[in-house]
Amino acid sequence: MRAEKTAPRSRWGGPWPWLFVLPLLAGVLVFYIWPILQTAYYSFTKWGVFGGSKWTGLANYSRLFADPDLYRSLANTAIYTAVVLLGVPIAAWLASLLNTPGLRFAQLYRVLFFLPYVAMPAAVALVWRIIFNGDFGILNWALSRVGIEGPSG
Known part of the structure; x- marks a missing residue:
């Protein structure tokens, strides 16, 4: 039997892993690395109200620590x-x-803890229901003031 020769595998696995990681690397560069570098540069400059920068060096930091x-x-x-x-x-x-x-009263404690998470969306839903009410809603009243009549029913 003859042993088949195979090409040695690259340590980095070729281009395919990099193609899969490329969108993540682009996001990290655009949304993390670039803003950090830009902020570091801006910290050494003075900006005018309408744009335009002037290099100040460490003057901003000396003023900060003072x-x-x-x-x-x-x-x-x-x-x-x-x-x-x-x-x-x-x-x-x-x-x-x-x-x-x-x-004791574990269910009551859980209800009291969870109640604010349920009450706020319910209150918002009631307010929107009043706004969109077909008979006496605030939205229909405001529209009637500009000449748009609501549904007749």
Whole structure:
């Protein structure tokens, strides 16, 4: 028996994997990499009200670090981040607590938690129903003021 010779496989698999990855790479370049590079460039320039830029170098950064509001805003951001990050374990703890077997009024707690997610779309639906009401709707009233009569029924 003769062993068939096959061409050694390329490490990169040829052009086909790259063709499949190309749309993703294009999206990353256009929507992530390009805006980051553009923002970095803009941070070293001064822009006029109607366009036109002037290279300022590190002047923008020196003015930024001299501003006392910077440190207050960084502190506010850190506090906000800490509060939000503390909310994640608290929410996980509450979710596990509601899933505890034998918890009294568990169904009531679940309903009270889920109620805002149901009530808001229901309220919006009722408002639109009033707006589009054929007999006394606000839309038909507004259209009648400009000479367009609603359906007669």
